Amino acid sequence: MLLIKDATIWTMEGTNYERASILIEERKIKKIGENIDVPANTKIIDATGKIVMPGCIDAHCHLGMWEDAIGFEGADGNEMTDPVTPHLRGIDAINPLDRNFEEAREGGITTVATGPGSANVLGGQFAAIKTYGDRIDHMIVKEPLAQKCAFGENPKRVYNGKKQTPMTRMATAAILRDTLYKAKRYKEKLEASKDDLSKKPPYDMKLESLLPVLRREIPLKAHAHRADDIFTAIRIKKEFNVKMTLEHCTEGHLIVDELKEEGLSAIVGPSFGERPKVELKNTTFETPGILNNAGIKVAIMTDHPVIPVQYLPMCAAFATKAGMKEEEALKAITIYPAEILEIDDRVGSIKEGKDADLVIWDGHPFDLQTRVSYTIIDGKIVYEQN
Template sequence: MSTTVFTHAHVVPVDGDPFDGTVLVTDGTITELGPNVQAPADADVVDATGKWILPGFVDAHVHLGTHEEAEGWAGDDTNEMTDPVAAQVRAIDAINPADLGFGDALAGGVTTVNVNPGSGNPIGGLAVAIHTAGHTVDAMVLKSPSGLKSALGENPKRVWGEQKKMPSTRLGVAAVIRQAFVDAANYRSTRDAAGEAFAGRDLKLEALTMVLDREIPWRQHCHRADDIATAVRIADEFGYRLVIDHGTEAHLVADLLAERGIPVLIGPLMTSRSKVELRNRSLRNPGLLAAAGVEISIITDHPVVPINFLVHQASLAVKEGLDPATALRAITLHPARVLGVDDRLGSLAPGKDADLVLWSGDPLDLYSRAEQVYIGGERVYRYATPTS
């Protein structure tokens, strides 16, 4: 049995009040934490005097490992844009753990990410939740699949409109999505009626059936308020679990989202207004959503915003009105809940994985840095002062 004790730290559990004290880890799991924890005599001691300990950050929308940095076209496997409905493709099959972004993630205190396919198709494929350290993606997986990616708005309209193919309009994109769900529902009925005699597997329709059965959420890329309303409308028709990705104008329909309990993964926040959909991008929007009762997570869409800037987006949102405690939850517990791994990650509590980060100070302070990062109780990163 391996036991590590982190002593004399300022501990921020996220789901609970901060305290000065100790975190005890046994075999990769948090077993005890508090101001008066007694460490076993044989424990490995990490003196965290003057440090802040928080759970590892979670970015629930990235293209880490599939859109590799500094690799050009050879490392871009984000979109399979040969069919508007590509529900059967899986992000896990394109992730390169050697992507430079994984090192940046650890340096930014990010221990968990959700890797999505891109937004060129109305239906883009299956996402996967992984840790940010490991030699093979299979060893890094937390949940696969963790959702099915879909896109409304400018991107699929542009991609397929330029090819003079359907869908070339917003109404066409919505129609493609509806038809795919009708096909999946018919497939499910035929499969269930046939039972063991069924012999017509279809990976595309199987993926869509997982959404209809509410096994995984529908991850809906949309920016404009009208597209968000369309996302809710289609979700109501087919009864699946909806998550809004990006949500640039979600604050304009916050009452609708709050009433239905639909979470918003908002971001990236540190970008130019490079297209019409981003006209109302603002660092004030996370605070507006949270104030309206919408559960928010903050995302980078890496490499659109470098993943190590996740915490800086949260800090800037605080500057523009977001409550600091909510900001921390938006990069820890809330995205862990969206991914369905909040029983393991997103806060510090007995029984949860020891995915934790030692910070030099308050992580929302620009001058603080992640000094040590642990995943499952194993140290995977340590800041080294540059020598030249």
Template sequence: MRKNNLCIKNGMIHTMNRSSDIVEGDLLIENGKIQKVGENLDCAEDFEVIDARGGIVMPGIIDAHNHIGIFESGIGDAGVDGNEDTDPITPQLRAIDGIYPLDPEFRYSYENGVTCVATGPGSSNPIAGQFVALKTKGRVVDDMILQAPLAMKAAFGENPKNSHGSKGRSPITRMGTAAVIREWLYKAKDYAETKEKKFDMRLEALAPVIKGKLPLKAHAHRADDIMTALRIAEEFDLQITLDHCSEGHLIADVLAHTRQKGVILGPFLGFPHKNEVIHQCVESAAILYDAGVKIAIMTDLPAMHTSNLRICAGMCYRAGLPLEEAMKAITSNAAEILGLEDRIGTIESGKDADIAIFDKNPVEHLTAECMGTVIDGELVYLAKNQKSYI
């Protein structure tokens, strides 16, 4: 990807840094990195200038959990590569080997200000494989990778038991799901501590998890499943994020005192098609925030388009989550929960120049339109009616 030198001028810059500075001014980008934020900044003649004209300039939006490129759009079963449910334990699977980077959903993403996605296997298997963090613009997955592996996907609740129970094999119960996860974590622990060992691809993939270097990305909706995931994380001293967490607000005070890295809520625009999500509500974000739990928001594509992520953040804002926190849920908080805060999530010197420009605050105003998107310093999208801005 070509690294441009850009100067974005006259914007309302929401840095989303720890002090949540809002700067009415300019943003300098050089060699793909953020250089400076300030008022009336000078730039060299070779800089491309974008006049934001009072629009909102913010960090690129981050979708902290979806399956983009793995569940492809518009081609039916031929594009469904998310669940290798021939075996309940598949940690050796790598998302990068199943992603189609030319899927139109990637273009829809960056055209709506989404610059980074966490994507990976589905939830049919108790241990499903490796997630990856990708930038949303590119033709070859290898050139889009921000971090691989990003996390190890695990799943609790209905999905694994329904997937494998219907085939007449374990797990067919929630107890069975927890048991097979424990079994393989014990195996991985023994494997990691053994100096001379016979190579095992599944245990090699799980070794970084058991060593605390790779977080468990736990699909869990119901409160009991959430607690089972946390129980296992405590037992094996694992890093863990709680993804979906549909009943998390019902035990918010408990979650506030657990070891989880954060909660990734959603999707919020889907129909409650199964028992696990009947208590899901947009008020959960505010309840968890008030309890002191760090939250991000996901789309879970193909559950909904990544372009709807800011709409979901807006729904949470209207349901009581402070505006700044709703913006953090799709920028800085998402980066921190995913462990990517050193590269993305805020507008600060030295970080990747992933920037979204909107005509108005995209969380506060549902009618906000994306004026332009920058990824790694390259202007990858400019709305047709904004061509005069260059």
């Protein structure tokens, strides 16, 4: 057992504690309170004067897909040979021994949604994983988590360079529609055949991988920066009655009323750094706050390695500086991403029965001078400040 003693606790569950303790048993949070009976042989962390929060969650990154300081050998996030690759699984390319995982833990990041990039119209399957472990199979929270699709400049740029479709936004949308329609027909034939093998359609790995999307078991994770691309994504979502999360949503603040009416969640970022392409010209840290203030559920992301994953709290701090409410910014890197990713039954808040994924800070997490004292994943101390 492990006890975190006498801490300020921000639960993200509506109840905070000025001075309380957390008892952890067998990977789970067993009890939270001001007076906890401590079993014998319990390891105790004295967190007096420190802040305990749920582990931070990055709802969109590519951790382990583009490895640190390697270059091409470690770049496994974009299979730029075919615009339709939904059958690819991110977990087959993630290297948990990449140094960035250690840096994630040092920064208080305990769970990430990671997967393929945005070169292809359909890029493959994301997974939600913990940031501690040496074998990806033992780190998975949910897989498949989502199916990556991309609109806008990236597919155009990649395939224009190859002189093949899609070279326009029209073609990107048409390819996505065509593939989803084929997957829908494949699904209908499978269902109609029931147990009659002679009537089943020939196995198609690409179409098979889209069945969870059509069954609304997982969403399309739609890379869309510009307002018109966001609306194209929503149009296709409605046509096929699938679930969708809006990724990046860079111009979301320009169409906030429309997005509120649609009722979708937004995973916003990366908002720090230069604007290297046209569709990023309206990038601003004001976007998360504007959307959130309108009642849209927002998660803040790094898009690692665009912004190193350990700086996720810094991105939330900048969003606060640009007008987002502080409590909402904290939720945008904890409980809101957990809810958007549909893994909030396990992570995202401090609640009895949830995974013991916790971060102990020596100051406010939005203060750039603050350091992580401890990171705990599944009840195990995985980082301790020297």
